[in-house]
Amino acid sequence: MYIFIINPRAGNGRAKHIFSQITKSNLYQKFESTYYFTKYPGHAEEIANQILEDPKLESIIVIGGDGTIHEVLNGLANSSVPVAFIPGGSGNDFARGCNIKGSPLEVLRDIINRDSSSKPYWIGNYRQDQQPNRNFVNSIGFGFDAQIADTVNKSVYKNILNRLGIGTFSYVIALIQVLIRFKPMMVNININQKQRKLTNCWMVTTGNHPYYGGGMKIIPNAKIQPNILPVLIIHDISKWKVLSLFITVFFGKHLMFKEVEVLETTGFTIDSDQEIFFQVDGQTGTCKSCIITKQTEPVNLQGTNIR
Ligand SMILES: Nc1ncnc2c1ncn2[C@@H]1O[C@H](COP(=O)(O)OP(=O)(O)OP(=O)(O)O)[C@@H](O)[C@H]1O
Numbered sequence: 001m002y003i004f005i006i007n008p009r010a011g012n013g014r015a016k017h018i019f020s021q022i023t024k025s026n027l028y029q030k031f032e033s034t035y036y037f038t039k040y041p042g043h044a045e046e047i048a049n050q051i052l053e054d055p056k057l058e059s060i061i062v063i064g065g066d067g068t069i070h071e072v073l074n075g076l077a078n079s080s081v082p083v084a085f086i087p088g089g090s091g092n093d094f095a096r097g098c099n100i101k102g103s104p105l106e107v108l109r110d111i112i113n114r115d116s117s118s119k120p121y122w123i124g125n126y127r128q129d130q131q132p133n134r135n136f137v138n139s140i141g142f143g144f145d146a147q148i149a150d151t152v153n154k155s156v157y158k159n160i161l162n163r164l165g166i167g168t169f170s171y172v173i174a175l176i177q178v179l180i181r182f183k184p185m186m187v188n189i190n191i192n193q194k195q196r197k198l199t200n201c202w203m204v205t206t207g208n209h210p211y212y213g214g215g216m217k218i219i220p221n222a223k224i225q226p227n228i229l230p231v232l233i234i235h236d237i238s239k240w241k242v243l244s245l246f247i248t249v250f251f252g253k254h255l256m257f258k259e260v261e262v263l264e265t266t267g268f269t270i271d272s273d274q275e276i277f278f279q280v281d282g283q284t285g286t287c288k289s290c291i292i293t294k295q296t297e298p299v300n301l302q303g304t305n306i307r
Pocket residue numbers: 007008009010011012038039040041042043064065066067068069071088089090091092093282283
């Protein structure tokens with residue numbers, strides 16, 4: 001049996017609308033399924049964890065955005081149950097990263113038709129301030145990008161621009177707002193057996209695929225692969241240069257700047273005496289230390305076009 005988990009709030013109601021369309025289709029009548037709507041933040045994680053006990057469960061189909069798939073994959077712990085995703089959020093970076101194409105019904109058809117050929121996808125793990133280990137599905141970032149994500153999440157313009165289909169523009173507005181007030185971080189990074197102290201650090205970000213902020217190619221060389229995490233570090237840069245650097249992010253050309261480093265590692269730690277702003281799959285907070293690694297066991301994803 002297929003079990004749908006739908007976030008009715010994702011994409012300002014888009015996910016709910018998509019599921020309603022699906023239930024009216026002939027395709028929906030062709031397989032056994034049931035569904036759950038999430039009722040509050042964190043609920044998708046609880047649902048995913050509970051339905052694992054269901055002996056009839058064949059596959060979980062998530063309809064929502066990046067926050068919803070983040071919760072579901074955290075709720076599944078290390079289970080090998082196949083997961084499929086129908087994008088219904090605002091940013092949908094996960095769908096972009098996994099090359100999920102077509103209308104919701106086309107994606108559903110792919111999921112149903114290809115259920116024997118799921119593709120592996122390697123998520124990342126993070127552990128902040130001695131708290132339990134958690135998973136990131138897209139990316140985790142510290143510093144400037146985290147403050148931009150936080151400003152976007154709290155803004156009034158996010159929903160308006162998303163409705164107009166130009167959601168990425170909210171990141172441009174937030175970038176300028178954050179640029180004016182941002183103070184570079186003082187952080188210690190332990191990476192590839194080297195301890196580095198960065199006194200003028202703008203951001204440290206890693207991801208399981210290139211996309212962030214509704215389609216920006218923040219880590220252009222990130223690949224869906226086991227073990228390796230590309231880590232992008234921006235430091236010792238002036239505010240004006242950051243502005244020109246972020247314009248080039250849209251074309252993936254920001255790696256040309258000498259202040260941008262990309263290292264490859266199996267894991268790293270970051271810490272500071274001060275609270276560091278972080279974003280994980282678009283949700284934000286602060287911490288003083290974090291250990292980041294890549295999960296070795298893959299998630300089985302259905303209905304993607306991962307190459
Ligand atoms: N019933 C609900 N009421 C309020 N919030 C909810 C509910 N169900 C889930 N949520 C929360 O909604 C948040 C946003 O969901 P999600 O990220 O999937 O959509 P989005 O923000 O529109 O898309 P994207 O992250 O791709 O831009 C999640 O953090 C989730 O915890």
